[in-house]
Amino acid sequence: MKKPHILTLLLIVAALTNSCRHNSTPPTHSAYYWSTTWESDSAVSAFLKANDVRKVYLRFFDVVVDGSGEVMPNATVHFASPIPAGLEVVPTVFIVNNCLTKDVSHLDELLLRRVLQMCETHDVDSVKEIQIDCDWSPSTRKTYFALLNRLREGAHREGLRLSTTIRLHQLAESPPPADRGVLMMYNTGDVRVKEKNPILSLDDIKPYLPHLEHYKLPLSTAYPAFQWELLFRGNHLVGIMHGDDDLPMLPGDTIIRHAPGLQTVLKAKDAVQRLHPEANDEVILFEISKNNIQHINQQHYEKVYSH
């Protein structure tokens, strides 16, 4: 038997130290903000303060294929308030999957330059990382990974890290080339199925958990803190109601309210803790724009963060 190499010993020590930290260090509290207007009014400010949220993943814009087939930014966030001092912002960009079927050879440069300009224009100066969200598929994976590679290089040149969202079904694939990932523990089901909670169901996540244990990308986890009101006509989903009279209704229509059960979220969090404990070092809630904060019980947030 060979003598243990000095580096191996160091790694073991580091792993033990790390493992101890999981039991003692409280997790970082973070949240997503996914609205078209950033409005740090009293409700949002109070939430950030009450829950000691130091980091917000703020959706800056989407990238879509426009009517003329060009890959363009869309639904850019409007900064109606300044970013509170001391709050770290992770600019987040959602890329619609079909963009990856177009020429995206310069998208990394365009995207990075726009994000940096938005930060400069709106005094978002506490940025250490940018995040890309994309529901990529096996057919677009190659293009997406190449884009991330270029983007990571560009981000590193600017002294930034690159993270990407990881959907549960993507756990089975090789990890994308990013510095870290955020596991999306929400939107696990099919929104068109009336009977099941599409926001989070343990049955839905179960098949993917085995891939979590050995997933080769540093992870944080985002848990749901939002609700949906879905309008059904018979068994057909008409749409998501964003307000009381958002969609016209007919007699016999039903509105189904889906919210993630607290116990379900906590069980999911336990599962992550068992399989990939460092993924709970940072707990992120999705999401905290004004509408959601008003609808979710404060206790829910507290328990998800502190459990």
Place this chain on the structure above:
Amino acid sequence: MKRFIAISIVLLSLCTPSMGCAWIGTTNYYMFSVFRREQMNSSLFADQFKKFWEAYTDGEVSEYAWHEDDIMDIAKKKNDLEMTHYLEHLNKYLEISQQLGEHWEYPTKEQLAQRKTDLGAMIAQANGYNGKRLKAQWELLRMRANMVLGNHTANITQWEQKSSKLPASAYREMMRNIYAGALLHQGRRTEACDIYAEQGDLVSIKWAMRKHRNLAGIKAIFAESPNSPTMNYLVQDFVNNVQETIDSDGDKDWIEGMLDQRVVLLNEANSFISYARKVVEEKKTQSPAMWMAAIGELQYLQGQYRDAMGTLSMAMEMKGTERMRDNARTIRLITSAKANKLDMEYTNWLAEEMKWLMGKIKEEGTVNDVGIYSNHYYEMLVRLVHDNLVPRYEAAGQPEMAAALLLMMESGKIDNSEAIEATEAPTPTYSGEYFAFIDKMSPDGLIAYQRFLKSKAQNPFEALVKNYIEYDETYYNDLIGTAFLACDELERATSYLRLVPLSFIERQGICPYTVRDFTKARWLGKQKIDENGENPKVSSNPKINFCNEVLRLKERFANATGESRKQLAYSLAVRYYQASHLGDCWYLTQYGQSICDTIRTDRANFIAKAVELLEESATSTNHELKLNSLYGLAFIPLDEWCEWDYDWEKNRYVITETHPESQQYSHLWALHQYTSRSKEQLPFYVTKCDVLKKFRENL
């Protein structure tokens, strides 16, 4: 023979069996129209602004866009300080509004601050303007600036207290449009849409009502305001969506992704019918004609033609705008072609209704912003003729009337869209739906059709259609002669072709190809021509030459024996193959060539004839005749001897599979055997033949 490989591959990969290449345009236009459809795309008040700038610049400039500098120069030349001052701010506003869209370049902090300052300055200047001449312009600029700054309440106040009292003008209407937008921001959707509807701003209605484009939305808006002008948009949109769903077989990606329409399922369409009946019965609507026409069209779309006729007749008598009643009448006319037998009583009625429709086409005009032709009633005529009447007449065994209807549509006399200022006789047409239709006719069918066109109309409907048709005797003689030639009925072909003057051939699209010689074997080389040059002068009709020569050869062949018969067989094979769709002289049997061409079952199979004749000549003892015959047989792509695929590694086509059972394989085998054993000197086209080389490599 290298080209032979490439062409064979193209033929294999692109052709579909028995399909000719005929471009067929859209014919299933939306039938329901209670407002002019171009309102969905046009810019508001463009004409009025155009007139203003034309007047100001003495006709020098009409469009403001792209001519800002020209107009500024004119204002400066006029020393019109009031105008130049206003234009400076207007140009600044237009620059800002341009920047407001989503772009990859994001504004800097300074640019945003400057934008805000500029907009503030505009508002201040507008507040300080005390003149009269540009009062409306400055008020509009103030509202625009407030709109960009998100000051919607200020805009509501300005309109209600001041701007609405200004004299009527395009500027005031623009302010009202901005006011509607401010109402929309405050959740007053129906009020906003009523303004949009009155202004004909369907683009804004479509956006504001994007979640109401369904029966639930229609019910909700009707409950709020049964006579809201928005109802016209919602009902029209709903009915046309049902049509699109049925026409496109419910293809959601196409309908919603490409067309920006909505899929409407049948049960929702039927619920709409029940609801619309209730609306008409309750008499809360001032437009029962529109609702009833909607029911009628949905019945038509579901194949309930008799019910639809009754419903639409009732709609025509009901209250509503004139366009709503015309809408019912147009849909009834289209329905009638499915609901009636093509007897005298119906066609007499049809003639009168078609005359009415022709009148509506003229009345509707060809107005549009961007030069794209759009005339609802013309589109309805297209739908009536192409989708309803032509199939009916064809099914009823009256292809002559079906063809005449298609010819009427291509005459250019109905819509005037294809009017040609002809100083000389136009080039005969051999494309389009009409030609595709008559090209399918047998030679005797064409003779009957020619007789029909020349004869006096038998009823008012036929008279109406013939009134739009110009008859060209030569065109049909050439067509009939060519069809007989393609059927190998060469004497009958000649009897028609000799009536065709050479000047007619010189105007045909096939003329440049007529220099090709049908006596040269295709397999020994392709005859190139200058396709872009001027049409050559023709000294004799090549089709007649072909007929005479082949008739002469056939007669000699029938009586010949031995080697001379084999020589004649080869000569005939050369000519038949050249006249086939694969030959260089395809112009003898058709009017255009495409890689989609196939052997037509309604014409003689010249390729099969050539093969049969070559098989006979290949038995010759004459080395050259035998070799050429075997080479010809191997060349003809009857059924491919192998499969080809592109190898990306080797960067060339490679053989992936051979088919030893194919005729071409056996012909290549025969050529290989003969050339391997032959002691004679072989010509270069055999020694250099890459196909033969490939064949040998794959043995």
